[in-house]
Structure formats: structure tokens, C-alpha cells
Amino acid sequence: MPENVSVLVVDDEEVVLESVRKVLRDDDEHQFSVDTALSASDGLNLMGQNKYDIVVTDLMMPGIDGLQFIDRIRELAPETKVVMITGYATMRTALQALRKGAFDYIAKPFTKDELRGVVKNAACQARGREGAAQAAVSGEATSGDYRTFFNQTYARIQPDGTMHFGVEPAFLATIGEPISIEIAKAGETVSQGFPFGAITNSKMRVFNLRAPLSGRVLGVNQEAIDNMKLVEQDARGAGWLVRVAATNLEGEIENLGS
Numbered sequence: 250m251p252e253n254v255s256v257l258v259v260d261d262e263e264v265v266l267e268s269v270r271k272v273l274r275d276d277d278e279h280q281f282s283v284d285t286a287l288s289a290s291d292g293l294n295l296m297g298q299n300k301y302d303i304v305v306t307d308l309m310m311p312g313i314d315g316l317q318f319i320d321r322i323r324e325l326a327p328e329t330k331v332v333m334i335t336g337y338a339t340m341r342t343a344l345q346a347l348r349k350g351a352f353d354y355i356a357k358p359f360t361k362d363e364l365r366g367v368v369k370n371a372a373c374q375a376r377g378r379e380g381a382a383q384a385a386v387s388g389e390a391t392s393g394d395y396r397t398f399f400n401q402t403y404a405r406i407q408p409d410g411t412m413h414f415g416v417e418p419a420f421l422a423t424i425g426e427p428i429s430i431e432i433a434k435a436g437e438t439v440s441q442g443f444p445f446g447a448i449t450n451s452k453m454r455v456f457n458l459r460a461p462l463s464g465r466v467l468g469v470n471q472e473a474i475d476n477m478k479l480v481e482q483d484a485r486g487a488g489w490l491v492r493v494a495a496t497n498l499e500g501e502i503e504n505l506g507s
Contacts, residue, residue: 251275251276251277251278251279251280252278252279252280252372253279253280253282254279254280254281254282254302254303254372254375255281255282255284255299255300255301255302255303256273256281256282256283256284256301256302256303256304256305256368257283257284257285257286257292257295257296257299257301257303257304257305258270258283258284258285258286258304258305258306259285259286259287259288259289259291259292259304259305259306259307259310259318260285260287260306260307260310260334261287261288261307261310261311262307263287265307265334266285266287267285269283269285269305269364270283270285272361272364272365273365273368278369278452279369279372284299284301288310288311288312288313289306289310289312289313289314289315289317289318289321290312290313292304292306292318293313293318293321293325296322296325296326296329297325300326301326301329302329302330302371302372302375303329303330303331303332303352303368303371303372303375304322304329304330304331304332305331305332305334305364305368306318306319306331306332306333306334307333307334307335308333308334308335308336308342308346309335309336315333315334315335315346316342316345316346316349319331319333319346319349319350319351320349322350323349323350327350328375329375330352330371330372330374330375331346331350331351331352332351332352332353332354332355332367332368332371333346333351333353333354333355334354334355334356334357334359334364335354335355335356335357336356336357343442344442344504347399347442352370352371352374353367353370353371355367366454366455369454370424370454370456373423373424373425373454374423374424395485396461396502396505396506397417397461397505397506398441398442398459398460398461398504398505398506399459399506400417400419400420400506401416401417401420401458401459402414402415402416402417402420402458402459402460402461403415403416403417403461403485404461404462404493404495404505405485405489407492411467411492411493411494411495412462412464412492412493412494412495413470413489413490413491413492413493414445414460414461414462414489414490414491414492414493415480415484415485415488415489415490416448416458416480416484416488416490417484417485418484418485421480421481421484424448424450424454424456425450425451425452425454426450426451427448427449427450427451427477427480427481428449428450428451428477429448429449429477430446430447430448430449430473430474430477430480430490431446431447431449432445432446432458432469432474432490432491433445433446433466433469433491434466434469435466435467435468435469436465436466437465437466438463438464438465438466438496439460439463439464439465439466439493440460440463441459441460441461441462441463441497441501441504442459442460442504443459443460444457444458444459444460445458445459445460445466445491446458446490446491458490460493461505462493462495462497462498462501462502462505463495463496463497463501464493464494464495464496464497465493465494465496466491466492466493467491467492467493467494468491468492469490469491469492470488470489470490470491470492472487473487473488473489473490474490
């Protein structure tokens with residue numbers, strides 16, 4: 250039976266609100282109940298009357314902007330997942346949104362599948378899986394060995410100065426059974442905060458993996474790519490995904506957690 254998911258969409262353009270409403274059609278997994286608001290103030294009024302699993306909001310709005318709106322949402326309903334829509338897809342604004350507690354962000358112009366995918370991913374995590382995620386964090390890595398990117402991916406420095414990128418066990422615990430990984434190839438460049446790969450779960454849901462640092466991919470851990478059990482069982486060790494030469498470590502390291 251489809252899971253009921255309540256969504257509030259906030260944007261100062263009516264055409265965007267209607268477009269998002271049309272994209273969030275019901276399917277076998279989720280039955281969406283969608284409310285819309287033309288401003289953050291109107292959105293806050295609706296949140297005072299209703300409980301929402303997900304809020305999808307634009308960044309640039311008159312009055313209360315998207316980042317300020319996130320602060321108010323965190324005060325009013327901290328369990329609500331927030332997806333930020335922005336036409337200004339700079340790493341600075343994306344990181345600000347994530348630091349303030351946004352679940353994810355999506356840049357204009359986006360496709361229907363991109364928007365639907367990120368909202369459905371938020372819906373999967375909005376149903377109390379965070380406790381399982383915290384329980385899944387292992388203690389195999391000592392403090393200082395690696396840095397995390399918003400509890401989704403990590404960068405772990407190697408003796409030769411290169412970095413291993415991988416996926417955090419806590420994130421794996423929230424996405425269901427992973428069955429495959431698509432990853433950047435050797436020679437490609439990756440940028441902090443933007444996808445360097447994606448995991449598909451048993452329900453064919455795709456979850457982007459955001460690069461913890463910018464750099465050039467030197468190699469891929471094919472053993473882990475071919476064996477998802479290795480990633481699940483030893484994500485911070487033998488289950489690393491790519492080896493990267495960081496290109497802006499000094500400028501970007503402050504964006505990572507310990």
C-alpha cells in the first residue's frame with residue numbers, strides 16, 4: 250500500500266508551484282498530498298496548521314528567503330525534510346542550505362525525474378530511519394583519519410597524500426538495500442558538493458553521492474563496485490569507492506565534518 254507523504258511547496262512563481270504539483274504524482278510507493286504557498290510567510294502559516302513530511306522551497310524569494318525559511322522550519326518542525334530549489338547553484342549557497350539542515354538541493358533548470366527523485370528520496374528518510382542510521386555507524390576508523398561531507402560521504406587521506414572517497418555507513422542505513430553503484434571514472438574531475446556517483450537500491454531508487462572534495466579521480470575500487478556487500482560491511486575501509494587527488498584541499502577542508 251502506498252505511503253502517505255505530505256509536501257509543502259513554496260515558490261513566488263505560480264507556474265513553478267503547479268509544475269511541482271504535477272511532477273509529484275502518486276505511484277506504488279507514495280501517495281503525495283501537496284500544498285503550495287507563494288511566500289515563506291504563507292508557508293509558515295500553513296506549517297502552523299498542518300504537519301508536513303517534506304518542504305520544497307525556492308532559494309530566492311522576496312521577504313523571507315529560502316535560507317531564512319530553513320531556520321524557521323528547523324525551529325517549528327525540525328523533523329521535516331527540506332529540499333532547496335535554486336537557480337544559483339553555487340557551492341556557497343548549497344553548503345549554506347546543507348549546514349542549516351536541508352536534506353538536499355536541486356539546481357534550476359532541473360528535469361521532472363531529478364525533482365521527483367530527490368523528493369522521493371527525502372520521503373524515504375522522513376519516516377524515522379535516522380535512528381537506524383546512527384546505530385549503523387561503526388568505530389573502525391580512528392578520529393582524524395577521515396572527514397565527512399554532511400554524513401553522506403567521506404574523504405580519507407592516504408599515506409601518499411591522495412584521498413579515498415566513500416559512502417558513510419549512516420547514509421547507507423537510510424536508503425534501503427543497495428544493489429549497484431555508478432561512479433566517476435579515472436581521469437574525470439569531481440567538484441565538492443556535486444555528484445561523483447550514485448547508488449541504486451532494491452526498489453530502483455537512485456541516490457546521488459556528493460563529492461566531499463574537489464579533485465581528479467586517479468582510480469576506482471572495482472572490487473567494491475562489483476561487490477556491494479563489501480561496501481555495506483566495510484564502507485570506511487575496504488569498501489572505499491574512488492581514489493582522488495584533491496585540488497583545493499586547503500580551501501575546502503573547512504566544509505567537512507570530523
